[in-house]
Amino acid sequence: MIAYILRRLLHAVFVVFIVSIVVFGLLHALPGGLARAQLGLGAKRLQVHELEVQEGLLKPLPVQYVIWAWHALRGHLGFSYKLNSPVGALLVRYLPRTLLLVGSSTLFALGVAVPLGLYQGLRRNRVDDHLISVSMLVFYAMPDFLLGSIAIILLNLDLPVFPSTATAFGLNLRADVLVLILPVLTLFLGSVAYFSRYMRSSVIDNLLEDYVRTAYAKGQTTRGVLYRHVFRNSLLSVMTLIGLSLPYVFSGALIIETLFNFPGIGLLFYDADLTRDFPVLLGVLLVVTVTVVLGSLLADFGYALLDPRIRLFEEKA
Amino acid sequence: MSEEQFGALPREGAVETGGSIVEVLVHGTDVPPALGAPAGGSMARRRVAMLLENKMTVAGLVVIVGLILFSFVGPLIYHTNQTGSFLLRENLPPSGRFPLGTDPEGRDELGRLMLGGQSSLEVGFGVAVVATLFGMMWGAIAGFTGGILDSLMMRIVDALLAIPLLFFIVLLASIIRPNLVLIFLVIAAGSWMEMARLVRGEVLALRERDYVAASRVFGARSHRIILRHLIPNVMGVVVVAGTFIVADSILAFAALAFLGLGVPPPATSWGDLLTIGVDNVFNGFWWQLWPAAVALVLVEIAVNIVGDGVRDVVEQRLIRR
Numbered sequence: 001m002i003a004y005i006l007r008r009l010l011h012a013v014f015v016v017f018i019v020s021i022v023v024f025g026l027l028h029a030l031p032g033g034l035a036r037a038q039l040g041l042g043a044k045r046l047q048v049h050e051l052e053v054q055e056g057l058l059k060p061l062p063v064q065y066v067i068w069a070w071h072a073l074r075g076h077l078g079f080s081y082k083l084n085s086p087v088g089a090l091l092v093r094y095l096p097r098t099l100l101l102v103g104s105s106t107l108f109a110l111g112v113a114v115p116l117g118l119y120q121g122l123r124r125n126r127v128d129d130h131l132i133s134v135s136m137l138v139f140y141a142m143p144d145f146l147l148g149s150i151a152i153i154l155l156n157l158d159l160p161v162f163p164s165t166a167t168a169f170g171l172n173l174r175a176d177v178l179v180l181i182l183p184v185l186t187l188f189l190g191s192v193a194y195f196s197r198y199m200r201s202s203v204i205d206n207l208l209e210d211y212v213r214t215a216y217a218k219g220q221t222t223r224g225v226l227y228r229h230v231f232r233n234s235l236l237s238v239m240t241l242i243g244l245s246l247p248y249v250f251s252g253a254l255i256i257e258t259l260f261n262f263p264g265i266g267l268l269f270y271d272a273d274l275t276r277d278f279p280v281l282l283g284v285l286l287v288v289t290v291t292v293v294l295g296s297l298l299a300d301f302g303y304a305l306l307d308p309r310i311r312l313f314e315e316k317a
Numbered sequence: 318m319s320e321e322q323f324g325a326l327p328r329e330g331a332v333e334t335g336g337s338i339v340e341v342l343v344h345g346t347d348v349p350p351a352l353g354a355p356a357g358g359s360m361a362r363r364r365v366a367m368l369l370e371n372k373m374t375v376a377g378l379v380v381i382v383g384l385i386l387f388s389f390v391g392p393l394i395y396h397t398n399q400t401g402s403f404l405l406r407e408n409l410p411p412s413g414r415f416p417l418g419t420d421p422e423g424r425d426e427l428g429r430l431m432l433g434g435q436s437s438l439e440v441g442f443g444v445a446v447v448a449t450l451f452g453m454m455w456g457a458i459a460g461f462t463g464g465i466l467d468s469l470m471m472r473i474v475d476a477l478l479a480i481p482l483l484f485f486i487v488l489l490a491s492i493i494r495p496n497l498v499l500i501f502l503v504i505a506a507g508s509w510m511e512m513a514r515l516v517r518g519e520v521l522a523l524r525e526r527d528y529v530a531a532s533r534v535f536g537a538r539s540h541r542i543i544l545r546h547l548i549p550n551v552m553g554v555v556v557v558a559g560t561f562i563v564a565d566s567i568l569a570f571a572a573l574a575f576l577g578l579g580v581p582p583p584a585t586s587w588g589d590l591l592t593i594g595v596d597n598v599f600n601g602f603w604w605q606l607w608p609a610a611v612a613l614v615l616v617e618i619a620v621n622i623v624g625d626g627v628r629d630v631v632e633q634r635l636i637r638r
Contacts, residue, residue: 011475018476029492134618141617143568143588145575146610149595251483255572269484270576273491281491285484292479 004304012297019289020072024065027282072286078279082272087283090268095287098257098264102249105184106242109191114238116192117199118231124204133200140193144255148186155182183260187252191245198241202234209233239303243296250288367630374626380619384612388434397428400583408602418604421593422583429585430608436586437567437613440501441620444566447505449559452512453551457543459513460520471517474510482507483572490578497580500573504566512558519551553631560624564617571613587613 035051036043052058056067071077077087116132123129139147206212207230215225254266261267265284272280368374403423411418417426459470477485489503520543523529529546537545571588573579579589587609594606 011472014472015476015479018472019479022476022480026488026492137618137621138614141564141614141621142610143571143575143591143613145572145595146591146613149598153598247479247481250481251572254481254483254487255575258576269487273487273576276491281488285480285488288484289476289480292481296479 001304005301008297008300012293015293016290019293020069020286021065023282023286023289024068026285027068027278028061028064077283077286080272080277080280082275082277083280087279090280091265091283091287094263094265094268095291097262098250098253098266099291101180101183101187101256101262101264102246102253104180105187106191106245106249108184108188109195110238110242112188113192113195114199114235117196117238118203118226118234120196120200121203121207121230121234122226124200129200133197136193136196139189140197142190144186144190144252145259147189148182148256148259151182151186155185179262183256183262186256186259187249190252191249194245194248195238195241199234199238202237203230206230206233236303236307239299239306243299246292246295246299250292364630368626371626371629373622377619377622377626380615381623384434384616384619385438388431388438391431392428395428395431397425399424399428399432399585408597408600408605410602411604417608418602420590420605421597424583426604426608429590430587430612433585433587433590433609434612436497436580436584437570437588438616440497440504440570440586441563441567441616443501444505444508445559445562447502448509448562448566449512449555451505452509453516453548453555455509456513456516456518457520457547457551460517461524461539461543461547467517471514474513477507478510478514480507482569483576486569486573487576487578490573497584500570500578500580504569504573507569508562508566512555512562515554515558516551519554520547523547523550553627557624557628557631560620560627564620564624567613567616567620 035048035055035057039048039051056064059067075088077091079086080090083090120129120132142150209229212225212229215229220228250266253264254269256262257264257266258270265288269281269284269288271277272284401424403419405423406415406419407421407423409415409419409423415425415427417430420426420429455470455474459467485507486503489506490500493499493503524542524547529542532542532546567587570579570586571591574586574588575592579592580586582589590609591606591613594602594609598606
């Protein structure tokens, strides 16, 4: 178990290292150079040169990478001239809100998708299974912004219940909960479709396994077989899906936050893209990716705790 | 593909013409003789027959072909001016003259839907082909070579997979100004990794098989084993995963349009139409949103259903094996 955790940690560190190289590479792929990108096209050559000296942009690239990585490690991700704030401070303010959005929608989605998938797996190819599958597919097939817009049309315009923008987030608890409902609902619908589809096929696969037949042969009740063998094994494979789904959920958050004007890291990224605020863009990209890596690391550890094969035998990952 | 090609020796003989990618794609779906050739008809033909037994899959295929015809052949029959703007007839509701009304520039919405379908479908299928080929090569090389190169290549895949696709392509699209070809390459750059991982896993299992060892004993080089034995055998899973890339990249393309990084007007895509439609549906111009929404959702559902159908066929083969 400890060896497994260490191996996964090492793996995660290496992945973050490669991500940092990709992000650093993008930073230096900016047309005209980083200093020109920050100062704008009207800047004089001398000003550009001054900033380049000041930011150490004339040093060799590997040296610059080491300096940048050292700063990033200590939380110094650069300074946003557009927002007049250190990027680190911006991230500390915006990231928790996105985590709240992403985390709550994923939890709700699991809470609904697991029983739903189990039900569908048991009722395989009946009318209700097909009906649920098709309606889930419709949610799965819709772009997030369309799903969100439909939610606004139905729940905000036709039935004016929930606010459709979230600019004033963080003022008081009751308002915040109301504000979260539509964005969370939108992300939730997309995730439910994703998880329940997987749960359904996983249940169907497990029902065909020999150990299920054996359990029945031993005289175990249907309920016992379903809970002890089918449900628990299927849940395990859905667990692995949580880590894999994280990048998609964050992508969804980028769209949802833009649509609902929810002040999270996705909106920060979108606004930075409009104003070409490169330190913020790259800081967000790095932090989101590290968050995803940490999230999948946690999901893997949870999986290892639940799965006796890894817990007891330290199987090769 | 004729039956005698399943005999081991004639097939090996035919290989000498060279293992081009096209050839692999054409001959790709058959299984090497070691697995036992079924009597009557090629494996590929049998699998297509199995696929067509599934009514849902057939319905999905019909919808996809229908939408392709609608987008690409439609404009040849239904002529509209999609480049000008016509201020006297903007935002008109559906009528005899404009079956789906007009857009904010006064262009015919039905013609616009066809034009938008062209770019959306081109991106969807084009990205799938490019990302599939690249991911397949990457995964096959990593899995076949093994060792440090394999670890390094797969860590790069892990790293790129950890970057949320939209963040990655929004940043790339803002560094390089968007036009259709670049958007296409950017989405492809963010879509090949899962394919690579999948193919590598398959190749790791396949390369231990006897016919690969036999081929090596005959003196075959690595690139030849990859092209002639490994890639043809992973084609089943590749086609399944490729189908889902089509669905995902059409959605990613639409999301980019929503973020203002779509194709520049007067060109359009279903995503651009949806974005305009979402704004204008609040003015009561429902015809600017729902037709595009239906088209996009239809193609997504159809592609997913076909993907599921293909997977069923491929997995049946795996189970039988």
